[in-house]
Amino acid sequence: MKEFVYRWSAQDYSTLDKVPFIGYLTDSNRNILVATGFRKWGMTHSHVAALLFRDLILDKENPYETLYVPSRFVTDPSVKRVIQTNVDVAKHLVKGKLKKPTKKVDDLKNEEGAIVQVDGKRCGAYKDKNGKLFLVDSTCTHMGCEVKWNSGEKTWDCPCHGSRFAINGDVVEGPAERPLKQVQEGDL
Ligand code: FES
Structure with missing residues (x-):
């Protein structure tokens, strides 16, 4: 049997709707930009992030701004997934105990x-x-x-x-x- 000499592993973040967060962290704070939740698509989304960041900083319009905006769950009244996620956490908490x-x-x-x-x-x-x-x-x-x-x-x-x-x-x-x-x- 072959021996595994090296192993590689990583954790991969995912957002609730599986679309990355790229943009201002919050609407009110325009000093912090965030790019995360790439779900293994880092090579592609890092480029999207670079272009989007450039346009945000230069105050230029970018058609993808609203798609990736990190505050979309706060402004979206249909937060069903957020609630479901918290229910899942509660289930883990009780089941584990x-x-x-x-x-x-x-x-x-x-x-x-x-x-x-x-x-x-x-x-x-x-x-x-x-x-x-x-x-x-x-x-x-x-x-x-x-x-x-x-x-x-x-x-x-x-x-x-x-x-x-x-x-x-x-x-x-x-x-x-x-x-x-x-x-x-x-x-x-
Ligand atoms: S990471 Fe939140 S309870 Fe463990």
């Missing part, structure tokens, strides 16, 4: 991570290649959803707003700003 982990620390092989039960409590557990155990509180420090194990990248990922944490709980990517709490087996 109710689901009882079936694994225990002893079930984990080296280089494996999972949500486990330790003394009846949920924890995120990972054993490194030498069998060293890392235990973290599985409650996301952003808004309290339950993180999930990402075996491809060996991170704890939050399904609610995309925060990611390292095996020792450090923040890899926000919106969370605080690390997951490290847990010692004796603490529980």
Whole structure:
């Protein structure tokens, strides 16, 4: 079997309507321009962004300004997708808390991570290649959803707003700003 010597992975942001945000961050603040949510179409949309930014800065008309304007959800009264997204977050929040982990620390092989039960409590557990155990509180420090194990990248990922944490709980990517709490087996 072939060995994978290198791996590459990335997170890709997507807006609610899947069209990038390119333009002024808000209508009232004309000092900050934003370009994001390219959904793997960065080569194309970075060029669109450059042209649109040029026209916005020079106060020239551009036919794509309204298509990409980042404030479109605020001004659009049909915010059904926004509501649906928040309902999905709430579902993750409740479901994550109710689901009882079936694994225990002893079930984990080296280089494996999972949500486990330790003394009846949920924890995120990972054993490194030498069998060293890392235990973290599985409650996301952003808004309290339950993180999930990402075996491809060996991170704890939050399904609610995309925060990611390292095996020792450090923040890899926000919106969370605080690390997951490290847990010692004796603490529980
Ligand atoms: S609860 Fe928001 S990123 Fe985890």
